[in-house]
Amino acid sequence: MLLIPILGDQLTLELASLRGVDKSETRLLLMEVMEEATYVRHHKAKIVLILSAMRHFAEELRGEGWQVDYIRLDDPDNSGSFTGEVGRALARHGADAIRIVGAGEWRVQKAIEGWADRFGVPIEIVPDDRFICPLTDFFAWAASRRELVMESFYRQQRRRTGLLMEADDTPTGGQWNFDKDNRAPPPKGRPLREPQRFPPDDITREVIALVEGRFSHHFGTLDSFALPVSASEARELLADFITERLPRFGTYQDAMLEGVDFLYHSRLSTSLNCGLLTAIEVCEATEAAYRRGEVPLNAAEGFIRQMIGWREYIRGMYWLEMPGLSGVNYFANQRDLPDFYWTGQTDMACCADSVRNTRDNAYAHHIQRLMVLGNFAMLAGIDPAQVADWYLVVYADAYEWVEHPNVLGMSQYADGGRLGTKPYAGSGAYINKMSNYCKGCRFDVKKRVGEDACPFNALYWDFLDRNEKKLRANRRMWQPYATWDRFGEDTKADVRAQAKRFLDSLEGAAPGWARATGQEPAPL
Numbered sequence: 001m002l003l004i005p006i007l008g009d010q011l012t013l014e015l016a017s018l019r020g021v022d023k024s025e026t027r028l029l030l031m032e033v034m035e036e037a038t039y040v041r042h043h044k045a046k047i048v049l050i051l052s053a054m055r056h057f058a059e060e061l062r063g064e065g066w067q068v069d070y071i072r073l074d075d076p077d078n079s080g081s082f083t084g085e086v087g088r089a090l091a092r093h094g095a096d097a098i099r100i101v102g103a104g105e106w107r108v109q110k111a112i113e114g115w116a117d118r119f120g121v122p123i124e125i126v127p128d129d130r131f132i133c134p135l136t137d138f139f140a141w142a143a144s145r146r147e148l149v150m151e152s153f154y155r156q157q158r159r160r161t162g163l164l165m166e167a168d169d170t171p172t173g174g175q176w177n178f179d180k181d182n183r184a185p186p187p188k189g190r191p192l193r194e195p196q197r198f199p200p201d202d203i204t205r206e207v208i209a210l211v212e213g214r215f216s217h218h219f220g221t222l223d224s225f226a227l228p229v230s231a232s233e234a235r236e237l238l239a240d241f242i243t244e245r246l247p248r249f250g251t252y253q254d255a256m257l258e259g260v261d262f263l264y265h266s267r268l269s270t271s272l273n274c275g276l277l278t279a280i281e282v283c284e285a286t287e288a289a290y291r292r293g294e295v296p297l298n299a300a301e302g303f304i305r306q307m308i309g310w311r312e313y314i315r316g317m318y319w320l321e322m323p324g325l326s327g328v329n330y331f332a333n334q335r336d337l338p339d340f341y342w343t344g345q346t347d348m349a350c351c352a353d354s355v356r357n358t359r360d361n362a363y364a365h366h367i368q369r370l371m372v373l374g375n376f377a378m379l380a381g382i383d384p385a386q387v388a389d390w391y392l393v394v395y396a397d398a399y400e401w402v403e404h405p406n407v408l409g410m411s412q413y414a415d416g417g418r419l420g421t422k423p424y425a426g427s428g429a430y431i432n433k434m435s436n437y438c439k440g441c442r443f444d445v446k447k448r449v450g451e452d453a454c455p456f457n458a459l460y461w462d463f464l465d466r467n468e469k470k471l472r473a474n475r476r477m478w479q480p481y482a483t484w485d486r487f488g489e490d491t492k493a494d495v496r497a498q499a500k501r502f503l504d505s506l507e508g509a510a511p512g513w514a515r516a517t518g519q520e521p522a523p524l
Contacts, residue, residue, distance in 0.1 A: 001025060001093050001094055001095040001096060001097075002021060002022075002025060002026045002095060002097050002098075002099055003026075003027050003029055003086070003089055003090060003093060003095035003097070003098050003099070004018065004026055004027070004028050004029065004098075004099050004100065005028075005030075005031065005082070005086055005089075005098065005100050006028055006029065006030050006057075006100075006101075007082075007100075007101075007103060007104075007108070008030075008032075008036065008050045008051075008053070008054050008274065009050075009104050009273060009274045009275055009399060010101055010128075010275050011053055011054065011057040011231075011274050011275035011276055012130065012231070012275040012276070012278065013060065013061070013064065013231075014130070014278070015275070016101050016126045016128065016129050016130075017099050017100055017101045017126050018066075023065055023066055023067065024067075026066070026067065027067050027068075027069050027089070027093045028061060028066050028067065028068045028069065029068075029071070029085065029089045030054050030057070030058050030068065030069075030070050030071065031071045031082060031085040031086075032051055032054065032071060032072050032073040032078075033071070033073070033078065033079070033080050033081050033082060033084075033085060034073065034078070034080040034081075035080050035081040035082070036082070037073070037215065039107075040389055040392050040393045041215075041217075041218045041219065041393055042215075042218060042392075042393055043218065043219050043220035043358075043362040043393060043395065043396060044211050044212070044215055044219070044220045044222050045220050045221075045227070045361070045362035045396050046220075046362050046395070046396040046398070047215060047218070048204065048207050048208055048211050048222060049227050049229065049270055049274070049362075049396050050274060051073065051207045051210070051211070052200075052203055052204040052207045052229040053229045053230065053274055053276060054070075055203050055207065056203060056229050056230040057230070057231075058070045059203075060230070060231070069092070069093070071085050071089075073210060073214070074210060074214075082108065082111060082112075083111055083114075083115065083118070086098070086119070087118070087119060090119055090121065097121055097122050097123070097124070098115060098116075098119075098121060098122070098124070099123070099124045099126065100112060100123070100125060100126065101125075101126050101127075101128050102125050102126065102127060102128050104128070104400075104401045105399060105400040105401055106318075106319075106322045106400065107400075112125060130278050130279075131279070131312060131315060132157060132160065132161060132279060132280060132308055132312055133157060133160070133312045133316065135316060135319050138153075138313075138315075138319075138320070139316075141153060141156065141316075142316070142320055147421075148317070148418070148419070150309055150310060150313045151176070151177065151309075153309065153313050153316075154176070154177075154305055154308070154309030154310075154313070155171075155176055157308040157309055157312060158171060158176070158308070161280070161283070161308060163283050163284075163304055163308065164287055164290070164297075164300065164301055164304060172290075172297065172301075173297045173301070177301070177305065178250065178297060178298035178301045178302060179302065179305075181250065181251065181298040182250045182253050182254065182298055182302045183254050183434075184251045184252055184254075184255060185255055185434055185435075186252065186255040186256065186257045186263075186436055187248070187252055187255070192260065192262075192263065192264075193244060195237075195240065195244075195245070195267060196236060196240040197226035198226050198227065198228050198229065198233045198236075199226060200225060200226075204225070204229055208225065219359065219393060219394055220358075220359050220360075220394070221359060221360055223360070224360055224361065227267075227270055227396065228270075228271055228276065229276075230276065231276045231277070234268070234276035234277045235277070237266075237267065237268060237271065238266075238268060238282060238285060239285075241266040241267070242285055242286065242289045242294075242295070243294075245262075245264040245266065246264075246266075246286065246289060246295045246299055246303065247294065247295045247296065247299060248264045248299070249264040249265065249266070249299045249302065249303055250296065250298040250300075250301070250302040250303070251298065251299070252264050253265070253302060253365075253366075253367075254367045254434050255367075255434055255435065256350070256365075256367055256372075256431075256434055256435035256436075256437065257435065257436055258349065258353050258435070258436055258437055258440065259353065261357045261360070261363065262363075262365070263365065265365045266303070267363065268282060269397035270397045272311075272397075273397045273402065279307045279308060279311060279312070282307055283304050283307050283308060286300050286303050286304055286307075287300060287304065311402070314401070314402055314405045314406060315401050315402070317405045317409065317418075317419055318400070318401040318402070318404055318405050319401070321405070321409075321415070321418065322404075325404050325405070325408060325409075326385070326388075326404065326408075328384065328408055328414040328415045328416070329383070329384050329385070329414050330413060330414050330415060330416035330417075330470065331378075331381065331413070331414070331467055331470070333378075333381040333382055333383055333384060333412075334381070334383055335380060335382050335383060335503070335506070336382070336383065336386065337386040337387060337390055338380075338382075338506045340352075341355060341373070341390055343355075344359065347441070347442045347443065348376075348441065348454075348455060348456075349440055349441035349442075349443075350368075350372045350431050350435065350437040350438075351372060351373065351376060353437065354368040354369075354372045354373050355373070358373075358394050358395070359394075362394065362395055363395065363396060363397075367434060369391070369395075369406075369411070370410065370411055370424055371424065371426055371430060371431065371434070372431060374387070374407065374411030374412065374424070375411075375424060375425060375426055375456070376455075376456065376459070377411075377412065378413060378423065378424075378425060378463070379425060379456065379459035379460055379462075379463045380459060380503060380506065381463075381466075381503070384407070384408055387407055387408075387412055388403060388404060388407045388412075391406075391407045410424060416470075417474070421474075421476055422476040422477055423471065423477075425460060425463055425464070426456070426460065427456050427457045427460040427461075428443075428445040428454035428455075428457050429445065431445070431456065432445045438454070441454070443455065445457070448461070448494075448495055448498065449494045449495065449497075449498040450498075453498060455502050458495050458498035458499040458502065459499050459502065459503075461484060461487075461492075461495045461499075462495060462496055462498075462499035462500075464477075464480055464481065464484055465484065465492070465495075465496065468481070
């Protein structure tokens with residue numbers, strides 16, 4: 001008998017481990033285990049999403065004729081770990097071999113690699129070919145370059161897939177990247193239809209009750225849970241995005257509007273990252289819409305670049321850099337994560353709204369994550385390990401393979417530039433340009449110093465000042481340092497003092513590091 005464990009982020013019928021096996025001689029094992037729900041205190045909506053999607057997928061597998069052994073979180077004999085449940089299943093079914101697709105996270109992969117010795121049965125670990133670029137190919141690409149710039153990888157991916165390519169091997173539209181067309185500030189007078197929602201069915205309602213009962217102390221609310229939990233629902237959301245949001249996604253992908261939680265973004269990342277959709281089907285649908293004349297090229301290219309460029313690049317960088325990536329701290333930042341990351345109780349309108357969206361939806365789009373919450377954490381000198389844990393806790397699409405490089409590399413520059421060519425640091429001016437947050441904020445975005453000065457402004461210049469030895473030689477940082485050099489000494493002293501006063505006001509805030517402290521976040 002062959003045992004095929006399926007993890008909670010591998011929920012697809014096309015999973016490589018299912019190919020070429022005799023269903024009558026195979027048992028599929030799906031496991032809800034406490035260890036995975038609590039290694040960080042995940043947002044309640046994230047736990048509901050994964051458990052409900054697993055239960056729906058088990059029903060889909062049974063409908064396809066598979067014999068499924070499903071272990072629920074509340075099963076009385078549940079061991080609480082993947083390893084414990086695999087051991088019980090081997091004995092229960094008399095299985096003499098294991099086949100499994102490689103895990104998406106380092107710690108889980110290390111556990112899987114120990115199963116052969118632990119259980120005394122052969123194990124076949126199959127590469128995860130839901131991703132477009134095999135890891136061996138990514139490692140070869142990385143080994144051939146001095147700088148691991150995503151753009152060159154992306155162009156290789158375009159050629160590999162043929163997406164938005166012409167017959168003469170040139171990119172559609174004559175250029176590879178239309179990012180310069182994708183930086184418009186928020187639109188005016190263009191009301192948005194609410195994105196498609198998926199009200200909980202009986203399975204999801206049962207999971208919600210379980211999570212509210214067992215994880216009531218976790219961050220977030222389930223009041224508005226409406227994420228897709230099956231492949232059919234995920235494809236409905238994809239179709240809705242292509243029709244309703246993709247045409248303006250490119251132009252406004254970096255824009256932020258207070259209280260408008262999704263704008264033109266897809267919300268497909270939760271479905272992609274747990275397996276309900278594949279990147280290639282999303283990209284093919286996007287290209288088809290462009291070829292039909294339904295979306296502009298800058299929107300189609302920008303979205304495909306996120307799928308086959310950035311997403312695949314991030315995954316490759318995770319496996320290239322682990323396990324060392326977990327401990328990087330280039331700026332030696334030690335400050336605790338402020339409590340407002342959990343409570344949303346701050347006068348900074350951009351941060352308050354981004355945390356509110358995060359609490360309500362287990363979601364915030366990439367600019368809220370990068371240039372509001374991530375930017376603040378880096379400028380304020382927050383310990384990057386605490387920042388990374390927070391992102392892993394609060395977002396429903398967060399798995400370590402995607403969060404570690406994005407947060408520790410891109411957002412916090414904690415790897416010293418291994419992934420990004422410069423820190424993504426910005427003052428209040430950037431947030432003011434790309435949002436309407438500053439209009440209603442009690443802080444004045446045009447001021448650097450004073451009681452009502454926007455905290456981002458002094459923090460930005462103080463960040464450059466205290467990290468000058470590490471950043472001034474960066475060729476992409478010459479302009480901000482040239483500006484800093486033009487400040488008079490009195491101005492510089494005022495900026496340093498303003499930053500210190502604000503940072504001192506953060507001292508004593510309850511550390512929000514869920515893994516280390518076990519503290520319960522306060523309600524928003």
